[in-house]
Amino acid sequence: MESNNIDKHIIQKYKDDENLMIRLFVQWCANHELDPQALYQKAYPEQPANLALLEVIESDEGFDEFHIDNETMLEVLQLFGNEDLAFTVAEEIQRLEK
Template identity: 45%
Template sequence: MESADKSVEERIVESYRQDEDMMILVFAQWCVNHGLDPAELYRKAYPDQLVNERLARVLELTVSREEAGDIPDQTLLGVLSLFGNDDLAITVVDAITERDQAKRHPGE
């Protein structure tokens, strides 16, 4: 019975990791779509972490802005919230605010 329990646990952990990777991909693609550096935003949110290897790995899966579908800001914030990435969500909100201010006041 222990073997079956461990197998179920391993599948749950693997499923969570895959979901986390999808969240990271949504974040990274949103950044690419808006001309932002995902690694830089991540560093702003988590300055004590040196390098996020999963982010680096997932960055290879992003496509150009032209190839990607639109990712609404609220979708990204919802996904980040779902995984408890509040610090990253705050950093994203700051980037959204800067972007929106630049649109309202170009050239400033």
């Protein structure tokens, strides 16, 4: 029984961390006046709309005054295994720096 609670806690912690990663991505996009849905679709064209991403975009829980630097954003995406999205973000960073 206790193992089940630990499993639930681990799963919830991962979901919370994943939600934070999505919020950081949405805020990074806002900092650079980019559409997070468009970038996500560019990175993952075969996938349907990401419901967690849509929920974060529609919520009012953004980090209005919070600036996420480019390197941190790339590291967070890679930490969660979002290599394709990290690559797409890196392309946008290069485009923005020109």
